[in-house]
């Protein structure tokens with residue numbers, strides 16, 4: 001089974017900010033509450049109330065008041081966070097349904113292309129994690145990977161599923177898919193941030209790719225990672241017209257074109273033992 005693509009990156013950051021803010025608010029409250037209790041005790045002493053009631057009952061009263069109001073604060077803040085978490089979960093479900101709708105639409109056009117998005121998303125996540133990217137960046141690049149071939153929706157079926165070699169004209173049509181995918185994403189506010197990575201996932205490190213012929217570090221890092229994951233899946237998956245090669249062979253073929261097709265730093269990561277083992281394990285789980 002393919003592990004689900006994490007979609008929590010941005011939401012998780014907001015929740016962490018909210019928790020930090022709540023902790024800060026509670027600390028401030030405890031500090032000022034304690035100041036008020038101490039000031040109250042000082043006033044009670046000055047007004048000779050201590051002589052009448054004793055010191056401990058007055059102090060206890062202040063502490064109980066502070067604890068009760070602190071508990072109330074904590075309950076309110078927790079309820080606030082639960083509400084925010086619920087809203088985020090609802091938003092996430094809507095977001096996931098968009099991604100799944102895209103994946104299903106592509107599956108209807110071409111079985112290989114449909115599963116391809118989810119596999120590339122998973123390989124991309126493994127590579128991004130091995131590169132030491134932050135959690136939110138890993139989530140983001142993985143989401144972009146899931147959507148990387150979105151533009152293929154606009155490619156005619158007879159070209160997309162053609163088992164024979166494509167003609168020059170047909171290949172020119174296929175080459176439009178990164179730009180079309182980016183254009184579709186640009187029109188969707190919740191997915192717009194992935195448009196750049198999708199547009200450039202067929203650029204090559206030496207500048208010989210498409211659609212813009214970017215080279216080296218001018219190609220967004222997310223696109224450079226997706227390009228390697230995309231090639232790995234293309235080589236190691238079964239197509240309608242051929243069987244996929246072994247993981248070792250796929251990695252070797254990718255390594256041979258490091259520096260020309262692919263970013264050598266990204267390729268170096270997938271050839272490290274840990275990442276290589278993770279790719280082996282992931283590939284074995286893929287349908």
Ligand SMILES: [Fe+2]
Pocket residue numbers: 148149177201202
């Ligand atoms: Fe593509």
